[in-house]
Amino acid sequence: METFVVFDLEFTSWPGANAADWSAPGQLREIIQIAALRLAADTYEVVDEFEALVRPVQNPTLSPYVSELTGIEQGELDRQGRPPAAALGAFLGFCRQQVVVSYGNDMVVLGENVGWARSRGEQVANGFLGSGFVNLRPLINSLAPATASANAGRLWSVLGLPRPGAAGGQHSALFDCHSLAVALRELGRDPSGPVRQLITASVRGTAGLGAVDPQPAR
Structure with missing residues (x-):
């Protein structure tokens, strides 16, 4: 099965x-949540998903602004957040041998955070070279x-599509992924x-990328 990944x-x-x-x-733009969906390249239906909370290092206490924006509370992050290197490595493993798409330059923020983790002497498993962003x-x-003024979590609404069934709302990374997925499904209806x-x-042009087991091991 040919697949690709959307992430936020x-x-x-x-x-x-x-x-x-x-x-x-x-x-600093320290990641506090990573989410991704693996989609079938022919139907854009969800095959698998990834989500992780990440504990920031430089600013471990969230601002009230970002908590209100994302719905992520400090206690939740303290209890469930993973160390950056572990979360980043797991995410890059999810993306391995895949084309990875985003609505914006999230890959730049991802690269910043991988760089900071490595500068602290932490090992980040996997890497960027096996994926195409x-x-x-x-x-x-x-x-x-x-859509020009819309964030990823509002794409479904701006395009007049049914609300995704995922929990949460805009600025929740997993919901934003589902919103992007339904937008791609709508805009990609025409095979040509x-x-x-x-x-x-992208999927077929990146040597070997995109072919995975539809039920990948976690």
Whole structure:
């Protein structure tokens, strides 16, 4: 079965941080939640999913702003959060030998966090080289201009699609993945259309990527 992965991240933030590109002293985009769905390349149906909370190191206490935005509470993160290197390695293992798509440049934030973990002397299992990362936001925005100001978790609404059945809402990484998945399913209905063509070419054009057991071991 040919498959690909959609993923989304949530990371530390503060009021005004996005507009200032996290340039204030001590403000880093430390990942606090990673989610991903493995989709069948022919139907875009969900084959498997991944989700992990991640404990930030530089700013271990979440700002009230990001807790309200994401719904992630400090106690939940303290209890269930995984060390960054462990969570990142598990996620990269989920993505191994796959084309990995996002709605935005989440792969840049992912790379920052892998770099910080390695600079602390932590070993991150797996790596980027066995996967192909693609930002689909420019294509989606060009095909559906109404999405230009929408985040991943609002794509379903902007496109007039039924709400995904996943728990949570926008800025919950797993919900955002489901929202992106239903958007891709809608925009990729035409086998000769640009979404379907790009994903198919990416999956089949990356040597050996995309063929996995539909029931992968965890």
